[in-house]
Amino acid sequence: MAKDKITSSSTAEYFSKNLQQVGFSSPTKAVLTTLKEAVDNSLDACEEQGILPEISVQIEKLGAGTLKNTDLIRIKVEDNGPGLSLEDVPKVFGEYLASSKFGRGRCSRGQQGIGISAATTWAQLTSAKGVTVVTKTKTMRQPVQVQVAVDIKHNKGVLKDKKEGKLKGPHGLSVEFIIDGRIQLQGEGGLITYLTGTALVNPHLTLHYTLPEQKVVTITRVSNESPDVPEATEPHPHTMKLGEFIAHSHLFGRMALKAWLKKGFSRISDNSLAEFVKNGLDKKTLDMSVDKVSESQFKDIFSVIHKTELMSPSTKSVMTIGEESFSKSVRRLGEVDFFSVVTRKPSICDYKPVAVEVAVARLKGLTKGEGTEDGPVQVLRFANRVPLQFDKSACAMVKAIESVNWRAYGLQQPKDSLPLGPYVIAVSLVSPFIKFKNASKETIDASDELVEELRRTLIQAGQRLSRHIKKEHREQDLENKLRYIEQFCPILVDCLCRITKAPDKRKKKATEGLEKILGRDLTVAKKEFKEADLAAKEAAAKGKIQIIKEESAEAAPEESVSETEVVEKKTKPKSKPATKPKTKGPASKEKSAS
Amino acid sequence: MRSESIPKISKELCSRMLTDLENARRPILEAVKCSLDNSNYNPKVGYLTPGDKKVRTELNVSSVQKMSRAIFLLEVLLRNIDTGAVNTKRELYYIAKGEVKHDPHLKPLDFQDQSESDAVIDFICEMLECYREDLNCYANDRGGQTYSNQLVVTETLPDGTKAIVDLGSLGTSPFQPKNRPQSLQLKAKKKIDFCLVVESEGTANTFVANGFCKRNNAILIGAQGVPSNAVRGWAKLIQDQLKVPIYFFGDLDAYTIQNIYRTLKAGSAASLIRNSDFSAPDVHFLGVLPEDIKKYDLSDYPVKETDVSEARALKKAADALKNDPFFQDKRNKHLSKLLEWLLKNKRRCEQQAFFMVDPRDPTMPEKIIVEKIKKGIYI
Numbered sequence A: 001m002a003k004d005k006i007t008s009s010s011t012a013e014y015f016s017k018n019l020q021q022v023g024f025s026s027p028t029k030a031v032l033t034t035l036k037e038a039v040d041n042s043l044d045a046c047e048e049q050g051i052l053p054e055i056s057v058q059i060e061k062l063g064a065g066t067l068k069n070t071d072l073i074r075i076k077v078e079d080n081g082p083g084l085s086l087e088d089v090p091k092v093f094g095e096y097l098a099s100s101k102f103g104r105g106r107c108s109r110g111q112q113g114i115g116i117s118a119a120t121t122w123a124q125l126t127s128a129k130g131v132t133v134v135t136k137t138k139t140m141r142q143p144v145q146v147q148v149a150v151d152i153k154h155n156k157g158v159l160k161d162k163k164e165g166k167l168k169g170p171h172g173l174s175v176e177f178i179i180d181g182r183i184q185l186q187g188e189g190g191l192i193t194y195l196t197g198t199a200l201v202n203p204h205l206t207l208h209y210t211l212p213e214q215k216v217v218t219i220t221r222v223s224n225e226s227p228d229v230p231e232a233t234e235p236h237p238h239t240m241k242l243g244e245f246i247a248h249s250h251l252f253g254r255m256a257l258k259a260w261l262k263k264g265f266s267r268i269s270d271n272s273l274a275e276f277v278k279n280g281l282d283k284k285t286l287d288m289s290v291d292k293v294s295e296s297q298f299k300d301i302f303s304v305i306h307k308t309e310l311m312s313p314s315t316k317s318v319m320t321i322g323e324e325s326f327s328k329s330v331r332r333l334g335e336v337d338f339f340s341v342v343t344r345k346p347s348i349c350d351y352k353p354v355a356v357e358v359a360v361a362r363l364k365g366l367t368k369g370e371g372t373e374d375g376p377v378q379v380l381r382f383a384n385r386v387p388l389q390f391d392k393s394a395c396a397m398v399k400a401i402e403s404v405n406w407r408a409y410g411l412q413q414p415k416d417s418l419p420l421g422p423y424v425i426a427v428s429l430v431s432p433f434i435k436f437k438n439a440s441k442e443t444i445d446a447s448d449e450l451v452e453e454l455r456r457t458l459i460q461a462g463q464r465l466s467r468h469i470k471k472e473h474r475e476q477d478l479e480n481k482l483r484y485i486e487q488f489c490p491i492l493v494d495c496l497c498r499i500t501k502a503p504d505k506r507k508k509k510a511t512e513g514l515e516k517i518l519g520r521d522l523t524v525a526k527k528e529f530k531e532a533d534l535a536a537k538e539a540a541a542k543g544k545i546q547i548i549k550e551e552s553a554e555a556a557p558e559e560s561v562s563e564t565e566v567v568e569k570k571t572k573p574k575s576k577p578a579t580k581p582k583t584k585g586p587a588s589k590e591k592s593a594s
Numbered sequence B: 001m002r003s004e005s006i007p008k009i010s011k012e013l014c015s016r017m018l019t020d021l022e023n024a025r026r027p028i029l030e031a032v033k034c035s036l037d038n039s040n041y042n043p044k045v046g047y048l049t050p051g052d053k054k055v056r057t058e059l060n061v062s063s064v065q066k067m068s069r070a071i072f073l074l075e076v077l078l079r080n081i082d083t084g085a086v087n088t089k090r091e092l093y094y095i096a097k098g099e100v101k102h103d104p105h106l107k108p109l110d111f112q113d114q115s116e117s118d119a120v121i122d123f124i125c126e127m128l129e130c131y132r133e134d135l136n137c138y139a140n141d142r143g144g145q146t147y148s149n150q151l152v153v154t155e156t157l158p159d160g161t162k163a164i165v166d167l168g169s170l171g172t173s174p175f176q177p178k179n180r181p182q183s184l185q186l187k188a189k190k191k192i193d194f195c196l197v198v199e200s201e202g203t204a205n206t207f208v209a210n211g212f213c214k215r216n217n218a219i220l221i222g223a224q225g226v227p228s229n230a231v232r233g234w235a236k237l238i239q240d241q242l243k244v245p246i247y248f249f250g251d252l253d254a255y256t257i258q259n260i261y262r263t264l265k266a267g268s269a270a271s272l273i274r275n276s277d278f279s280a281p282d283v284h285f286l287g288v289l290p291e292d293i294k295k296y297d298l299s300d301y302p303v304k305e306t307d308v309s310e311a312r313a314l315k316k317a318a319d320a321l322k323n324d325p326f327f328q329d330k331r332n333k334h335l336s337k338l339l340e341w342l343l344k345n346k347r348r349c350e351q352q353a354f355f356m357v358d359p360r361d362p363t364m365p366e367k368i369i370v371e372k373i374k375k376g377i378y379i
Helices: A011-017 A026-046 A088-096 A116-127 A189-202 A242-250 A258-264 A270-278 A283-287 A295-307 A325-331 A398-403 A448-500 A504-541 A548-555 A586-593 B003-022 B063-083 B089-102 B104-109 B115-130 B201-209 B229-242 B254-266 B289-295 B307-322 B332-346 B351-356 B364-375
Strands: A054-064 A069-077 A131-136 A144-151 A158-162 A174-183 A204-212 A217-219 A336-343 A345-351 A352-363 A378-383 A385-389 A423-430 B028-032 B040-041 B048-050 B052-058 B146-148 B152-155 B160-164 B186-187 B192-197 B218-222 B247-248 B285-289
Touching: A011 A378, A026 A054, A026 A069, A026 A116, A026 A174, A026 A189, A088 A116, A088 A131, A088 A144, A088 A158, A116 A131, A116 A144, A116 A174, A131 B104, A158 B003, A189 A217, A189 A325, A189 A378, A189 A385, A189 A423, A189 A548, A217 B160, A242 A295, A258 A270, A258 A283, A270 A283, A270 A295, A283 A295, A325 A336, A325 A352, A325 A423, A345 A448, A345 B089, A352 A448, A378 A398, A398 A423, A398 A448, A423 A448, A448 A504, A448 B003, A448 B063, A448 B104, A448 B152, A448 B192, A504 B003, B003 B028, B003 B063, B003 B115, B028 B089, B028 B115, B063 B089, B063 B104, B063 B115, B063 B289, B146 B201, B186 B229, B192 B201, B192 B229, B201 B364, B218 B229, B229 B254, B247 B254, B247 B364, B254 B307, B254 B332, B285 B364, B289 B364, B307 B332, B351 B364
Parallel strands: A054 A204, A378 A423, B192 B218, B192 B247, B247 B285
Antiparallel strands: A054 A069, A069 A174, A131 A144, A131 A174, A144 A158, A204 A217, A336 A352, A345 A352, A352 A423, A378 A385, B028 B052, B040 B048, B146 B218, B152 B160, B152 B186
């Protein structure tokens, strides 16, 4: 028998010893996770109240950190949200698992109420200070500044140093963490990657950020509509397992089974009940009281429901960015050449409603790293509109991208790998229940159903994009052919004449004949190019692809582009023939005529 | 085809192309399709021969670069034939780069790496149906180290003089045939009983050091893996000129049977146009045979299917059984059964395993080989 006494620990004690599980596994991740938690909370709070979010982020180095190889870093995030009452402040920042969203089946960024408390704990452990919060709700006269610490033993937030604070707006919240960490700006886990990614999937966000040794950057909102926060709808029966189904019945007490099915679930109507009967459910069972239904009967009912086709879960239960807003937002990624955006109808994957959105954009001006001409494309992953930045290779989204044959759409792709080229593939998955691989929500579990749904969306985006790429290929093909005629005609005829010792007269005649032959090929190439050009224009006119005019890509992001608006580039496309023909000759004349 | 007729045929080809161009017709270059699906096997002929399939390259915008490069390199090769200069493929690659460097007008023809110029040289050979040695383009000599106390080789040099090499006077040094051994004349000082081609060069050396050539009136050749043109041409020469039985001794595995032995006996699909001079159809497979494993209790081991090269060899063997006319011919059913045995049992046994039969007798493998030849235990 064990001599040691069995003791219980608080949730805070557990997490304070296992912060690596929630995104604090390295100094670099600590900075990113703290920022992410603060920004996520701000966005969720603004959306709850229908406020268009304006968030300011300041990150600076204050000196050396207490841990080895770290800096002391100040992270300040201020929003124009509704603010928090002083009563809620210790719960939000100092208490684990205190959440207004847990288990509500909504597509909010935060779910369990762990992240921001973990950030406070990290600050407390590394700089001996919790988080400094300044809050003002509409009803408060003045902003109030307090310091929140986590009472680790009792899993409670403790307020200290309450005083008058300062905020830019009439209401909002500001949080300031001073932590040990390391700053990484670019790359997979970079702060800039996170901030630009957040802006991409939140078109209604205006973001100001100041990073060390960088100028202030402002990303202005491109949509003035605050997204409708999805109502917590009743569960869809196909999203449940048998145990959940039975447990759900206990919440409704004594009522007829058919009434329970209609009231307790979404997408069950009188017609659905009739379908259940058709599929083998005893009509009498439907009139039974729920509390009288036996376990085996529940099993039969459950199996009939799963056999019956029901309407997909309501689009209201999942939140999407929408093709229009996503299109506008994509242009904030950088110098975008052209892009396509697809928002799929929500569907059920692994018993959960999911909605997938994909944007594929070609960027200009990238010179090194991902998204360059020879490197793999840049992949931006989002889950409930939060960027995912680590453990890319294990993620369902990357698996789906790799499974698509991008060569069919004109991109280069090594076998079973990411495609190559100066492209960004942004994949957003929205669902009230995303299956993450870990508590730090870094990567999505790759189930077959989910990968297939993602794959379909990617294929659709690829198909849309391919019309423009094909046109470019044809154009390049045409240019290559022109170049070949100019370059190889004289060489071939010269060599043949030297070997056969043919006179100049034959040489001239052969040159003319060769030009005639190759000219015929050129006519075919021109025709193919025209057809491809027409197809690309049609696709653009239908809003399936957007081609950005060179000047407008650099214009201010506020400039809105309607879904059907297409601005054709007047300059040459991005295709890059190795060398352009410079010599004068009949072929050059033909080209200028074309 | 001999080098002397190549300039004539080339000029005719170029003249035809020029006439086509003058008439604004698309010139077409035709080359033998060197692949398994264009290979025929007739046991009376004894080696893989080309079928009727041709690779046709018609001049158009897409093929103009390939055609220009072919004619450009053909001119270089004709110059070599004219002056008697010889080159390797690598040297020709640099010669082509040099031509481009000295004449900027030729820049579009520039080769980015040797594989590009190699492919053009192969295309010219297939088009003219000649060996690249006929175009004075030689590969490195590899394999074929030969030992014998009875063999005398007479080589006719380009200037017409003759060099005579008595292999018995070379001691333990081998004689190595050239890639085009057809200019050699063979003579036996004394009756030669057999010729043994050993897959492993090292094992062949061991046999010589242990006195194989002193005890046997034989020719011993080290193949050094997949037989080179030199080994293949040399075996053919021994078969035709000396008319002695030839035996191949190598590992019992899919790669050896399907690749090394088949190439030595019947040539390969890639060299369809030269198999007639570079295969020895009378060569027998002496072992290691599955019955040897049983009889001599040899140590064999399972094929590692996780090993990429071994898995590939098995796959190729399975393909060969389905598609290779050599293995499909009923006269070679013993060999195809051997392949089937290997595919089924997934085991392999190395030639050196004969050394385990009596570890204290270094001549035991030789004794087994001689016994197998005497008793006719081979395929």
